[in-house]
Amino acid sequence: MSMALQGSLLDVADHPELRTLTTGLQRTVLTRGAWVDYRPGWLGGAEELFDQLHRVVPWHAERREMYERMVDVPRLLKFYGEGETLPHPVLAEARDQLSRHYGPELGEPFVTAGMCLYRDGRDSVAWHGDRIGRAKNLDTMVAILSVGSARSLMLRPRGGGESIGFSLGHGDLVVMGGSCQRTWDHCIPKTAKAVGPRISIQFRPRGVR
């Protein structure tokens, strides 16, 4: 095989590329009208997307008040609002493919992209629901694409109960739907394992945070 051909084949494998959503999606129906769809390996070439986002996204730290003092949020963040150019074209494709696939069920498109960078196992997000805005009262969807090292996304019924978990990294997709943001909580727990960085991209409809 010539070097050029070999190079181009490697390129194809290395480039971020979305696979279909019409196969490979596994739906888990939860209690109280909530559900989770899981699509491992939705994005091929996830390493390249990770590298690019790690480099070009203007990540920033946030501080929040907790127990009456200011603490660092244990992850870096960047939010892309509706109409803002996303930092890689495959992310616009991902958002649009999600909108097409879930449109009939969701009734509106995904428009925003929130991003989190978990630098290592000490970074995390505590138990919460994405309940700011319309998701407080209405069913909605939050779709999360993950690149980089795998971390666990845990879910449990709001107010307590048995939790379930999904491993998210390397181009995996999870979609939380129905009443999930209102009736269930989710988190990315800290881990003592030696894990590399992970980036999550959360696509949401208008007015959901």
Ligand SMILES: O=C(O)CCC(=O)C(=O)O
């Ligand atoms: O990083 C993740 O997969 C979850 C992030 C999350 O729950 C949020 O930003 O609301």
Ligand SMILES: [Fe+2]
């Ligand atoms: Fe969340």
